[in-house]
Every structure is written in structure tokens, then in C-alpha cells.
Amino acid sequence: MNEKFSAASEVRSDNDTVASSSASYDFDVIHPTSAENGITSSEHKASTDERRSISRASGDLRRTASNVLAQVSSRITTKSWPEPPPPPDGGLKAWTQVGAAFFVLFATWGYANSFGAYQAYYSETLSETPSTISWIGGIQIFLSLTVGIVSGRLLDAGFFVPVFFVGIVVQVLGIFLMSISTQYWQLFLTQGVLSGLGAGIYFTPAVSLVNTYFDKRRGLAVGLATTGNSAGGIVYPIIVRELIPKLGFPWTTRVIGFLNLGLLAISFAFMRPRLPPRKSGPVIELGAFKDPKYAGFLASCFFIYWANYYTFYYIASYGTQALNLPYASASTLVVIINGVGFPFRILVPMVADRIGNLNVIAPLSVIWTIVSFTWLAVHDIPGYYAFTVVYGIVAASFQCLFPSTVARITPRLDTIGTRLGMAFSVSAVASLTGPPIGGAIQTASGGGFLAPQIWAAVVTLLASVLFVALRIHMGGFTLRYKC
Structure with a gap:
């Protein structure tokens, strides 16, 4: 017993x-x-x-x-996270973030989108093919967007200030090292890799931060911030065009470096996160790709950016090679395509806030397709200036809606850094490969522009079909449905 x-x-x-x-x-x-x-x-x-x-x-x-x-389970799920506080949708601090973000986009995308001026200059000074040269700008934009996968998540985790500081240091360092670069591989590493890496570290957190301060006026706020893109797209090409003949390439680049340092220092002094840190959660939210709205939007954006950056990079080269424009006049085209969209980056988001982002993007993509095909009919200088103006307006109208649209289809604001970083990364692949593919098509067709022009137009058409399909999926055929 x-x-x-x-x-x-x-x-x-x-x-x-x-x-x-x-x-x-x-x-x-x-x-x-x-x-x-x-x-x-x-x-x-x-x-x-x-x-x-x-x-x-x-x-x-x-x-x-x-x-x-x-x-571990708590870190890979979102069910236990407390809901973040609602955005103020205005106020001094919120609009200060918008003003600071203006300088961020000025120094990031105004600088990056002006690569068309560098493309034309390098074509005359470097013994490289147009496709090879465009890889410099392509890798710069690719890194400016893909690094956001990590830096965006760091914003959500509460590390905005140190991340922003490191990004400034890396980007400005790349520009100053670029000033002493004389060979292709040096420019690729400094202007392409280092500058792009630095921009990628601070850009996505800065744009995500603005989205967290607004709700009903989010489109307007982000649109105002993205006017820095257009303003920088005017200033940087003019600096390159006017100062290189007078100061030479090294000191022209140093002027740009000091300009970026000053603008980003102002942004660093004023930009501060609003939401409490979200320590748990994955760096890449793979479950987001199961959302048809999110996945459909990113697929559409991939094709639209695939063609867009080919046009932006080769707008000046087409002028010099096909229309025999001098370099100074061709550089003016880069200023125009970046600058004409300035007012539309404010007006279009105001409309989108009222009727819905996709209700604007879907018809806008159809117009973009038509404009892309009109490039095939341009054979004189006045027609080319007209094409440049209209293309710049349409591109700016879409670009200013990209961040706010991702925010609209993101369920929680404290995941916006992660979601936006993922979205930028998908677009980065298109931005990286589009210009070199177009340049390779041009080389394969004997140096003419007709074949890459057709390629860019057809890709834009595919994007517009996807955008329209997404709008129908979300709102059906009811025109008054806000989505």
C-alpha cells in the first residue's frame, strides 16, 4: 500500500x-x-x-x-498593442513637422530627381554608355527607398532622433566625397551608394512622421511637404548648370553639400515623433501583402515608377541627342519637369482629401498613359517643352498622393513606418531598374529613343489598368464611393 x-x-x-x-x-x-x-x-x-x-x-x-x-508570439502579432492616440490634425507642432519635412524632401528628392542634369553632364565627360551612367541615379533612388524598411520600423520603435541624425551624416558625407570623385566607380559609390543610403535612413521616418499628425487633412499636409520635391527639383539643376562652368564640378558639388547640411539641420531641430514607441512587431509585416488593397496598390505603383524614372533621367539627354539642344537648354527641361508640379502638389491632395485618394489616382493614371504616348509624336523643340510641362504636372500629382494613400490603407498609425518602408522598397526596385532597362533598349535599338519611349508608354498603360481595377475592387462602379 x-x-x-x-x-x-x-x-x-x-x-x-x-x-x-x-x-x-x-x-x-x-x-x-x-x-x-x-x-x-x-x-x-x-x-x-x-x-x-x-x-x-x-x-x-x-x-x-x-x-x-x-x-516571441507577442512580437509577431499586433492584437495586444494598445490603440495609438488620435492625431491632432492640426496645430503649431503638427504644421511645424510639415515645414520641416519640406526641407527633407527638398534635400532628398529635389536632389535625386535632378539627376537628369548629371546624366547629361556625365554623358559628355565620362566614356560610359547612357545605361551605365543611369545606374548611378538608379542606385541612389533604390537605396533612398529600400533602407526605409529598417528605418521606418525604427520610427515605430521610438528611435527617430538618432536614426535621423545618422542619415544626415551619411548623406552629406557622400556628397562631399562625390566632390573629389573623377571616375565612374567613384561617382557610383559616393553619389549613388553613400548619398542614397543616407537619404534612405532619414527619408521614410520623416514622411511617416507627418502622416501620424494628421487624419482628415493628411493629404494636404503630405502634399505641402512634397512641394519640397518640386522646389528642390528647380534649385539643384540650376546650381549644376550655372556653377559647373564657373566653379567646376568639385566646388559645385560642395555647394550642394553645404546646402543639404543646412536644410537637414533645420529639420533635425524641429521634427519629433508623436506616438509612443511600439517595441514589439516585425520589421517586415509580410501579412500586409495579403491585403488586396495594399498589394494591389504596390503592384500598380511598381509599373508607374518603372516608366517614370526613365523619363525623368533621359529628359535632358533626349533634348541634346534627338533635338540638338545645348546642355544649358537641356538642363532647363529638368528644372521644368520638376518645378511645374509645385501648385498641383497642393491642389490635388486637397481634392483627394474630399473625394478619396484612389478616386483621383485612377483617372490620373489614365491621363498619364495618354501623355506618355504623346512623347512618340514629339519631333520639335516647342512640342518637347509642352510634353515636359504636362508630364511634370501629372507625375507630381501622383507622387504627392503616394505616402498619404499608403497611410489611408494602413489600419494602424503606429505601423505606418513599417508599411510605408515596405511600399517605398517595392517602388525602389522599379526606380532602380527602369532607367537602365530603358537605356539598354535604347542601345540595342541603335541609340534611338523610339523603342524605349514605346516601352515606357506601354508600362504606364499597364499601371493605369491596375489602378482602375483596384478602384473598382474597392468601390465598385459607384462614382460617389470615397476610397
């Missing part, structure tokens, strides 16, 4: 990882088998205590493993 009770206590101890039940009863029992083998009761008790000790360790290990799994 005593033997059975002791055995039952030990079994319960092994299963429940609690040794107290068997420890409370200490029987000196000599099992027949033990006695036959010459094992004393004290030896048997020592063996029993050892088994109990192992049982306790096993139970502790199971509890520890269970706690670790629970912590």
Missing part, C-alpha cells in the same frame, strides 16, 4: 513538475528487486531524490520555454 502511494506521488511529481507531494512522505521501502540486486534503502532514496531533481529541472525548462514562446 505504501509502495503504491509513493509511486503515485512520484508520477504526479513528474507530470506536474511539483515535487512536494512525494517529498512530504519519506518511506524507507526496500523493493524486492532492489534487495535482490543488493541496493540498500538509502541508495534507493538517493536515486529517487536524483529523479525528483531532474523532474524539477525539466519542469523549469518547460516553463522557461513557454515564457519565451509567449514573448
